[in-house]
Structures are given as C-alpha cells and as structure tokens.
Amino acid sequence: MKISEICNSLELKVYWMPDEDVDVKGAVVGDLLSFVMGNAPAGCLWVTIQNHLNVAAVAVLKEIPLVILASGREPSSELISRCESENIALASTSLDAYTICGKLYDLGIRNEERI
Template sequence: MRISEVFRSLDLEIHVEGDLGKALSGGVVGDLLSFVMKVAGEGSVWITVQNHVNVAAVAVLKEIPFVLLASGRVPSPELVDRCRQEGITLATSALDAYPLCGKLYELGLKD
C-alpha cells in the first residue's frame, strides 16, 4: 500500500509531504524509541504519540518513510523541519493509536 492510499482513506492532517508514492511494507506502533529501533522494519509506517525531533532521527536510521502521530498530537516545529529535510511524510490523526492501527489493518496493511 502506498502512503497516498492511506491519505485517501483516513482523515489525516498532513504536516510534511514526503514521497507519497512510496509503498509501505508494514507498520510499527510504539513510543519507546529504542523499542522502535529494535522492531521497526524498513519501509514501515510508525504510529506514535512522541512528537519531538528525535522521532525523525529514529525514522531516518530505520528508513521509516511515514510517521503518523496518534491522538491528535501536534508535532514540534523542530520535528516538522527535520522531516521536511529528510523527506519523511508526517501527519496527525485524531484517533488514538489502537483504532488508528485497526483502520490501517482494515486497509490491508497487516504486517
């Protein structure tokens, strides 16, 4: 599934538009950065409530193209800047992580 399909299907506020044509390999959800460093697969969407700049560093290192903030979290300006520099798509959903993951699963993102 491409990032653009997620945008078409879910009601998201977009902060940074990276490569929306990029195909997602799966998803990871977590707010502990080292946990995400451990388990995230390359090409995943990352669902988190962490909204500070270090999220971008983890995304770059794990080659995560799409960071999706749950629970209406607003990204810090530094996070927006870094995502822009690195070409990482950044968006917010008003949904909490659990229903948000459920929606993504329904869309076919099951890994």
C-alpha cells in the first residue's frame, strides 16, 4: 500500500511526504531503537513514540519510508529536517500505538515474516 493512502485513510498529520507513491512492506512498532534496527524488515513503516533525531538515523539505515509518531507525539525540529534531507515521510497521530496499529492491520498492512 502507498504511504499517501495510509496517511489519508488514517487521517494522519503529515509533516513531510517526499514521495506519495512509495509502497510499504509491513510494519514495525517499538521504541527501542536497537530492536527496530535489529529486527525491522527493510522497507516497512515504523510506529513509535520516540520523536528525536535518531529516529531518522534508524529509518535511513533500515530504508523505512514512513515513520508514524503515536500518542500525539510531535517531532522535534531536528527530526523533521533530517527526514526532509533523507526523504523519509513523517506523520503523527493522536491515537496510541496499539490503536493505530489496529487500524493499519484493518487497512491490510501485514508482515510477511514474523519480526
């Protein structure tokens, strides 16, 4: 599914969307950067409550095209500018991580392999 469709369907607040047509392959949820680094499949979207610059660093290395900040977390200005320079879409939701993941599942986002 395209990241723009996901953001529209779930009414996410979008900070940066470099390419609307990028597809995501599954999803990972978590706030431990090393867990995401070690286990997320490349190309998946990432739901987290971490909102600092290192989120972009992890997203770049794992080729994560879309980061969704949950529970109303706002990104730091450094995070927004790094996402802009690294072409990572960045969005947020007032919903908590559990609920937004449920909605992503309803949209049909699935992981091919167990993380």
